[in-house]
Amino acid sequence: xxxxxxxxxxxxxxxxxxxxxxxxxxxxxxxxxxxxxxxxxxxxxxxxxxxxxxxxxxxxxxxxxxxxxxxxxxxxxxxxxxxxxxxxxxxxxxxxxxxxxxxxxxxxxxxxxxxxxxxxxxxxxxxxxxxxxxxxxxxxxxxxxxxxxxxxxxxxxxxxxxxxxxxxxxxxxxxxxxxxxxxxxxxxxxxxxxxxxxxxxxxxxxxxxxxxxxxxxxxxxxxxxxxxxxxxxxxxxxxxxxxxxxxxxxxxxxxxxxxxxxxxxxxxxxxxxxxxxxxxxxxxxxxxxxxxxxxxxxxxxxxxxxxxxxxxxxxxxxxxxxxxxxxxxxxxxxxxxxxxxxxxxxxxxxxxxxxxxxxxxxxxxxxxxxxxxxxxxxxxxxxxxxxxxxxxxxxxxx
Amino acid sequence: xxxxxxxxxxxxxxxxxxxxxxxxxxxxxxxxxxxxxxxxxxxxxxxxxxxxxxxxxxxxxxxxxxxxxxxxxxxxxxxxxxxxxxxxxxxxxxxxxxxxxxxxxxxxxxxxxxxxxxxxxxxxxxxxxxxxxxxxxxxxxxxxxxxxxxxxxxxxxxxxxxxxxxxxxxxxxxxxxxxxxxxxxxxxxxxxxxxxxxxxxxxxxxxxxxxxxxxxxxxxxxxxxxxxxxxxxxxxxxxxxxxxxxxxxxxxxxxxxxxxxxxxxxxxxxxxxxxxxxxxxxxxxxxxxxxxxxxxxxxxxxxxxxxxxxxxxxxxxxxxxxxxxxxxxxxxxxxxxxxxxxxxxxxxxxxxxxxxxxxx
Numbered sequence: 162x163x164x165x166x167x168x169x170x171x172x173x174x175x176x177x178x179x180x181x182x183x184x185x186x187x188x189x190x191x192x193x194x195x196x197x198x199x200x201x202x203x204x205x206x207x208x209x210x211x212x213x214x215x216x217x218x219x220x221x222x223x224x225x226x227x228x229x230x231x232x233x234x235x236x237x238x239x240x241x242x243x244x245x246x247x248x249x250x251x252x253x254x255x256x257x258x259x260x261x262x263x264x265x266x267x268x269x270x271x272x273x274x275x276x277x278x279x280x281x282x283x284x285x286x287x288x289x290x291x292x293x294x295x296x297x298x299x300x301x302x303x304x305x306x307x308x309x310x311x312x313x314x315x316x317x318x319x320x321x322x323x324x325x326x327x328x329x330x331x332x333x334x335x336x337x338x339x340x341x342x343x344x345x346x347x348x349x350x351x352x353x354x355x356x357x358x359x360x361x362x363x364x365x366x367x368x369x370x371x372x373x374x375x376x377x378x379x380x381x382x383x384x385x386x387x388x389x390x391x392x393x394x395x396x397x398x399x400x401x402x403x404x405x406x407x408x409x410x411x412x413x414x415x416x417x418x419x420x421x422x423x424x425x426x427x428x429x430x431x432x433x434x435x436x437x438x439x440x441x442x443x444x445x446x447x448x449x450x451x452x453x454x455x456x457x458x459x460x461x462x463x464x465x466x467x468x469x470x471x472x473x474x475x476x477x478x479x480x481x482x483x484x485x486x487x488x489x490x491x492x493x494x495x496x497x498x499x500x501x502x503x504x505x506x507x508x509x510x511x512x513x514x515x516x517x518x519x520x521x522x523x524x525x526x527x528x529x530x531x532x533x534x535x536x537x538x539x540x541x542x543x544x545x546x547x548x549x550x551x552x553x554x555x556x557x558x559x
Numbered sequence: 560x561x562x563x564x565x566x567x568x569x570x571x572x573x574x575x576x577x578x579x580x581x582x583x584x585x586x587x588x589x590x591x592x593x594x595x596x597x598x599x600x601x602x603x604x605x606x607x608x609x610x611x612x613x614x615x616x617x618x619x620x621x622x623x624x625x626x627x628x629x630x631x632x633x634x635x636x637x638x639x640x641x642x643x644x645x646x647x648x649x650x651x652x653x654x655x656x657x658x659x660x661x662x663x664x665x666x667x668x669x670x671x672x673x674x675x676x677x678x679x680x681x682x683x684x685x686x687x688x689x690x691x692x693x694x695x696x697x698x699x700x701x702x703x704x705x706x707x708x709x710x711x712x713x714x715x716x717x718x719x720x721x722x723x724x725x726x727x728x729x730x731x732x733x734x735x736x737x738x739x740x741x742x743x744x745x746x747x748x749x750x751x752x753x754x755x756x757x758x759x760x761x762x763x764x765x766x767x768x769x770x771x772x773x774x775x776x777x778x779x780x781x782x783x784x785x786x787x788x789x790x791x792x793x794x795x796x797x798x799x800x801x802x803x804x805x806x807x808x809x810x811x812x813x814x815x816x817x818x819x820x821x822x823x824x825x826x827x828x829x830x831x832x833x834x835x836x837x838x839x840x841x842x843x844x845x846x847x848x849x850x851x852x853x854x855x856x857x858x859x860x861x862x863x864x865x866x867x868x869x870x871x872x873x874x875x876x877x878x879x880x881x882x883x884x885x886x887x888x889x890x891x892x893x894x895x896x897x898x899x900x901x902x903x904x905x906x907x908x909x910x911x912x913x914x915x916x917x918x919x
Contacts, residue, residue, distance in 0.1 A: 510731025
């Protein structure tokens with residue numbers, strides 16, 4: 162065992178080797194999912210390719226949330242707002258919602274006479290990311306001065322306001338922006354259009370026989386892009402600044418880290434990936450509905466981050482896939498296997514138990530981030546919960 | 560006043576602040592903006608009051624009742640925050656669960672028939688309180704013991720995240736035992752008018768809410784101000800280490816605080832049950848409203864929590880009840896959270912509180 166470990170430690174860039182192996186296995190998943198599902202006893206727990214898409218999209222959001230919560234240490238309880246912003250960007254720019262205008266730009270496999278705004282979904286993903294990042298900055302600018310729990314509450318407030326605005330947004334001065342509680346559907350699917358179809362690329366995912374697989378491969382590619390960006394960011398100057406702020410804001414400021422700018426960047430970048438994931442998911446579901454954007458989603462994503470390990474990208478992916486699976490299929494399958502049909506109904510109670518249990522028994526998560534683990538074991542510079550009215554990191558002395 | 564002391568009562572009062580704004584050489588942009596918004600709201604209320612005076616008075620009475628119930632829950636947030644600086648997310652769900660358990664006590668244990676209100680049904684409500692109040696005092700103290708106490712040396716966010724988790728657990732306990740149906744005991748309190756003035760009427764069921772809330776608030780204030788245990792609470796809130804050195808049992812004091820918060824939530828849950836509908840997830844939103852009230856008044860400040868709750872109660876009732884230019888109940892949540900955000904961003908110490916570095 163030790164010999165194998167020593168050999169493994171000598172491989173250069175072993176992290177990337179492992180990541181590549183996982184990525185290749187992930188890309189090949191549709192080809193062996195069928196045989197896995199045929200296995201006795203465990204076969205029923207193997208998720209379908211369709212479910213995998215949902216799991217990966219939510220994992221992507223969790224990785225984005227990890228930038229805010231894990232890297233910069235800012236508790237965001239309203240991440241669902243970014244998901245909503247991304248989804249509605251896709252709904253505005255790639256559906257028949259604004260039927261008074263007809264505008265096509267790179268739309269794949271659609272008739273050019275189709276009313277409404279139809280941008281290429283690849284462009285929509287980018288625009289959704291940027292729009293959501295701007296939303297993140299707008300939310301962040303007034304609120305990031307607040308520390309800790311106050312910030313959490315403010316983000317929660319935004320997470321509650323935005324869905325209500327979306328729900329009521331079907332009649333703002335007579336203009337229907339959001340389709341009210343019915344939402345907006347259908348939303349265009351991604352595709353490569355007629356010109357690129359010669360190279361073997363699909364014209365439009367939704368019109369293809371391989372719809373689920375195409376969406377799956379694209380989701381994996383988006384997740385890889387997110388993970389790559391997040392890992393590189395973590396090791397950048399900005400990433401070190403985030404971690405410095407997380408560990409001790411006062412010390413970081415004293416060392417010349419610009420607090421507001423650094424925090425705002427974490428919001429913007431976290432939001433960016435949330436927006437892309439939201440837009441992609443809206444396209445996959447072919448709709449954006451206000452009922453999807455409720456507080457529990459924010460907690461669900463937070464639970465992924467906590468289960469995996471705050472700040473640890475690989476941990477968050479693991480946590481995201483586990484909880485995503487529980488949410489999409491797992492709880493229902495487990496419930497029917499053990500004869501309790503009610504299990505999915507209590508999913509948020511189960512997530513609550515996971516959160517409390519992780520915080521009490523393994524606060525660093527399944528795959529702890531190295532620095533965060535040390536912080537938890539050796540004590541922290543942050544004001545402990547019961548420590549009141551002292552100078553330093555927390556409450557002001559009177 | 561639970562947390563700390565007022566630096567200087569006169570210089571910190573809202574009125575003198577306003578005076579300073581009016582006479583000071585350079586009024587702060589935020590203060591001017593705040594006054595402008597407050598002025599517009601007052602103007603809107605005034606126009607409504609002139610146009611439909613009866614409706615206005617009735618709606619104001621509804622707001623008073625709602626505000627009293629919010630106040631009971633808001634006090635729970637403010638007590639716990641004052642002593643631990645922890646936003647106890649689970650508090651709203653404890654409140655909702657207490658209402659549901661109160662429903663069981665009333666209709667399954669006491670077998671009250673909901674046909675007509677009588678002296679007996681009012682007594683039954685009081686008797687049910689005698690069961691739910693100690694029960695939920697114990698439950699709330701247990702939550703602290705199990706979930707928050709082990710985290711005392713962890714970063715503050717760890718406890719906050721745990722509180723969110725506990726909130727979901729409590730909510731799902733309610734879901735398990737009471738499914739998704741709404742419960743109500745609105746028939747138990749008499750709805751005969753206390754007084755009628757033209758179209759303005761004030762019914763007994765609303766007055767009973769005040770008759771229970773006001774003594775509870777007086778008792779709480781007396782407890783915190785005058786008893787040995789209350790003194791210990793204030794001491795722990797100011798400085799835990801120093802309090803421990805003076806021989807105060809910090810753990811016990813914190814447990815007592817949670818028990819007090821739980822009892823107030825149980826009273827609130829019962830009163831809510833007699834006024835409105837309640838189900839397993841009611842506590843989440845109502846908890847956030849109550850928390851907003853606590854922040855509005857100045858978190859950690861008992862009088863502030865009640866003041867904030869009254870204001871929020873009025874705002875909600877006016878928004879939903881008035882006719883001229885009112886956004887309506889579709890927007891209540893946005894308005895309440897908008898107030899929360901505005902207060903946290905511009906005046907995190909609240910109306911009556913003192914400045915803390917959270918907002919600095």
